[in-house]
Amino acid sequence: MKKITVENLVRRFSLKVVAGENQLQKVITQSRVHRPGLEFVGHFDFFPTERVQILGKKEITYLNKISEEERKIRIGNIVQYHPPCFILTAGEDLTYLTHHCNEQGIPLLMTKQPETTSDFITRLDAYLMKELAPEIAVHGVCVNVSGIGILLRGNSGVGKSETAHTLIRRGHRLVADDIVVLKKLSPQTILGTHDEKTKEFLALRSIGLLNVVRIYGRRAFQDESRIALDIHLTKWQKDDLNNELDQKPQYIEYMGVKVPSLEIQLQPGRDVAGLIEAAANNWYLRQQGYSAAEEFMSRIEADISGSSNQ
Structure with missing residues (x-):
């Protein structure tokens, strides 16, 4: 305890x-x-x-x-x-x-x-x-994208920190790199933060350790953020991409709290930071009750209905 x-x-x-x-x-x-x-x-x-x-x-x-x-x-x-x-x-x-x-x-x-x-x-x-909240430490990177807390996971060397760096340059914020401390504040809420030793630091291969506040200013860092999305970064597998119009909701549990989860595959030239921004914005719209897939299907149904009435 x-x-x-x-x-x-x-x-x-x-x-x-x-x-x-x-x-x-x-x-x-x-x-x-x-x-x-x-x-x-x-x-x-x-x-x-x-x-x-x-x-x-x-x-x-x-x-x-x-x-x-x-x-x-x-x-x-x-x-x-x-x-x-x-x-x-x-x-x-x-x-x-x-x-x-x-x-x-x-x-x-x-x-x-x-x-x-x-x-x-x-x-x-x-x-x-x-x-006093129950907590665990996980390997990953925590960022705040447009006010939405995201936990980036993946094998060592897959590009989590590099992706976070790109997001920071686009105006988003780092919360924690390498070691992310997750705190369970309620049965529905997981908070992501750093372990103090790594506060404000981002480690980039071939470059070394960066202090994002010293380089990009105070707005580049946030002390903590509620985790709304869990994104697993994986290596590119050509035949394993899911191209369905509406992805089925996937979840991962941390201390009994379910967090929406998705996978993004990495490939040279692929705008992974942009995909993460899109995922964050799409999550926000879903919280407001909007689904792009549902709107698309309603248009299709309306078109079919109109054609059958002619």
Whole structure:
């Protein structure tokens, strides 16, 4: 199981450490946060104790209104479950909460910049979801073509990186070369990214390692992209090309998520980058409900129907 620490949150979101400074290595394993509301009034049947606990204006207002004795009981009932940490977004340094957290060894953090609780939760949930998502590494190249994430696969030396270079020169973006990290964000979503070491780098045979940002500018690189298409680049096989008007949908699975897949054969002089652009645009049109093959067949049927009525 993947995990991050409370210290990772402190650095990523520039949080102030109010209590539990020696407990910042506590592990976070859940990808969503929780606002304890029912728990403050005694309902713990569904308390997600392994989640980061967020205290916003509503929670703090409630705690400030009740008596000191009752507040001690309410907070004590929660801290005994030892969640990874508490984060205050209401801009108040609460002495009574600091005492409980120090006593139980729970980090208490606070946002430094003014921000609504809902906005902070949205940012934090997104970060945790990406960081804790199941992931695998595959050999290939990831590019973003006209806003569409594409995973290029194929045997070593087939021309994946060279094809990506051509796409970059046409205004598209590199995401990762050689090693592509795939993250499962949901049952329908796979995110492609790099492994940090290869960030912005593209390796071309006979040329060497290129930094695409230094050569082509910031727009040549994108940190991550949702994978919409999987394209397998293969060597040219003359008798193996499929010339049907409408290709039957093919899929490949990554961590249980199905991704549309197709094969493109390479041959000297063949505009493979152009074919990839066409595949990306055709995928987009299909998402809008349009099929060129269906329109073509409807024209044929209309022509046949017109001829038979004459």
